[in-house]
Amino acid sequence: YGLDIEDGDIIVITSKILSVALGRLYDLNSVKPSFLARLLSRFFKEDARVIELILREGEPIGVIPVLKIERLLHLFERYSVSNEQRRKALARAPYLFLVKTKYLILTDAGLDFSNVPPGYCTLPPKDPDEVAKEIMLEIQRRTGRKVAVIITDTEFEISRFGSRDIAIGCVGITPVSKKFGAPDLYKKPKFGGVDLIADAIASMAGLLFGQTAESTPVVIIKGLNIPRSHEGIKDVSYLRINRAMIRVILFLILLETLKLKLLLSLARLFGKYK
Template sequence: MKVEMFGLSLPEVKPGDDLARILVDSCVKEAGGIRDGDILVVTSKIVSKAHGLLIKVGEVKPGVKALKIAKKTGMDPKMVQAVLDNSDEILFAVPFMKLVEKGLINIECVAQDKERAYQAVRKIPCLLIVRRGGQIYSDAGLDFSNHPEGIASIPPEDPDEYAKELREEIRGITGKEVAVIISDTEVAPFVGSLDLARGASGIEVVSRKFGELDRYGKPKFGGVDHVANELACASALLMGQTSEGIPAVLIRGLKYVKSEEGISSYSLSSKTVRAIIKEIIKQTIRITGIKSILRLMFSLTI
């Protein structure tokens, strides 16, 4: 199997632009056009730009709750309010600056310019991890990079629907059947970042091979690849995170299962997540005893 990836350089996308047409034109230039079975991975940011999902944070008026959170975290109250306005609930807070100051995160090992790195940390001393539309985001997915100062893009509220709309528009222009994935960069646990699939259309998001026989005829515990996330991560290698100017990638040659499902097809409700955590804790207590849980809880409080 041969798989090709083409980074798509696009002009600056503005509110009201025909994103489908822009992508098609770039595919003609970079990959000789669009073919049936191609996959387009597009950043959430350019989707937000095209649809005018932008805010001027300086014009946001913080409420009482935002002011309280800002005082406790060192965050800009207007930024906190913007996060609250674009999320369903705050799950937890990551005191990033404090982790750096305590030496728990070595920011210098992932930065080429130490001073610029510390400037970035001081600007965002804390990350608010929130639930938004059935998915988890840091700072509600607000994105300030590659925008004018004070402007942030807001992620599409229903990324699957936006992916479907973009796919249909591309089909209308080209007559070709493609899959579309909307990706977004998110903080990875402990170090770095990963690009995740936030929306999808035209592709089976998760492979359904749990229990399939391996080469020795045994049912496999696993085989459930998150195909959409893997494609988002692969595309990020071409997109980059700073000034590369490649907000979309065309993937060609990959065999995949076509589907009308989306990322939301696999979202878990808060009630389900709580029930899963409860069962994990109960089983852990049965195996290691309640003292292990108490020790863990105590270690988190000191």
């Protein structure tokens, strides 16, 4: 540890290993469910102790009935190792809750059963940006090197069927580039330039965590020149946008989409659209 760390390295760490280190590994037998957890447990057929842990982390804002969707549509069939294993995995997690934690929106608040003993589960660090900062300072104290630290977790991707690693905490690099409107090669203002840098690094590291050996918890990235910054992931999270704002945005999108559909139907009616 610290053997070949150089200035400017980016240390990418899975939240899983940090959960264990930070005492965020829970024995379900030691969890006492509240009234609300038992109520939700009855209606969503999930272990009340699991729901209790989720509720302690944040506020559930949505539910995805994974098992029901699967039963109706056989959506997971193509992506499973076997029918039997698929049934077992889905039976253990019939619903996924979308949970707004203090800094992020995570499915099941990031609660995870994988690669921990049966009856145990982990939750990601409470404040991943802060944990990243502590690790960075500790590395600096021990080795004298100035590094960036990214903490990752595996999350479902809404726009595709599948998951990838995202950054849930970071320090020492710019998590998102702020170059909207920057001049392109022809000096025209660019529509873009808001690149999710920390997420891109996290998803590549996720590939290395997963592919080389299922239990690699740390990846060191060298020679990648990313601007330094004191921002964390929470500074660029959607949750900076308040709920009223999100409603306005969704309403505007809906309105314009209806306008589009109306115009398309009109054009079809007059035979002007192939």
